Amino acid sequence: MKLNCVVVDDSTIQRITIAKLVKEHPELNLVGDFSNATETRACLANKKVDLLFLDIEMPVQSGFDLLDGLKNRPQIIFVSSKSDYALRAFDYAALDYLQKPVTKDRFNKAIQKALDIRRIAKDGPEEEGEFIFVKSNLKNFKVYIDKIKWVEAFGDYIKIITEDESHLVLSTMKSFEAELPANKFLRVHKSYIINIEKVERFNSKAAEIGAAKIPLSRNKKEDLAIALGKDQ
Template structure:
């Protein structure tokens, strides 16, 4: 499955970066880019896209106001150099918030989240459970019950409210089974359920009483989650 998008930013260089990144994402079709938000609004009156990459701080009209005035609101990924706009951006149910300058890896992560949402909106099935091999058996895990996953040598420990399951596979293999909008890797050895987070500190996350460290390589992903949960 793929989806269509446009990008709106008053800085041509920012649009160039989005264009270069978008060309490397196989499931993304970037239809047009605009430095003038009003031209984009007019274009959207007669054209439909699934996603808008949208700068927030622009002359004459903000990206937030652009979203509010659209008759049909596509998915939105905000792109800006100002972190103070995060709360207002997520108040509009933005898919993600990219803080400039952002890497291709971070851009791809945001696009993957948009693809997942597009898949849901299109009516495709999103799993509510998975099966993991425990010894010689395959055991069902209801995703609403999964708190977090911890790597333990060659095994993974799946932590649920009343039990732990041990399975022999890598974190990368398990993450392919988990919906990325619901689970995020916060450390080389840990993946957590976003809706089970009860506290977030600078270097650790608390999930149902369990304190989990944040790895330096995953601080950007955690920052995005923090913005989603700030309200």
């Protein structure tokens, strides 16, 4: 799964430069780019962000001010034209400190650190995350929310497809949808609910999750684009 990234810099040129490097990297996904702390904070409150490329000197609120107001911080890579802030930056457990102008080679080295951390976390003990219990074949199963890829209507049942397995559960789509976090899942069709974070690409007719193509109802493309933070 790609790392979801946000770029924050009040300089349009610098912001475009970093955003371009993010878009070109096969392991990264650009969620958004912003020129100030206020817009960034709003994005972080509504989107799953793994990695934040953060300028320090910005008008009204600095990069440090932004971080001071966050309860849950993503991994941080500071990007600054000055080296003066490097020591303070690491008080915020920064992953790296890139000095402008940022070269592609130096950028990739910083990204490798983020990828290594993700790999170590993935190889370690499974973290306890949000989960629900479902009953399938007369047995109760614990299903982790983040592992659900999509849910499909199946007659009087629903079929829950996860990263590891699938479960056929006696339930309606409406009642099961109510159990899922609205900021992570979207009903894109009368017969399908998808995990927004699992979508790799989409068009006006379907969303792709791995090799599966999930049909989109009319007008759902716009809802999905908004949920993913993509331009129409």
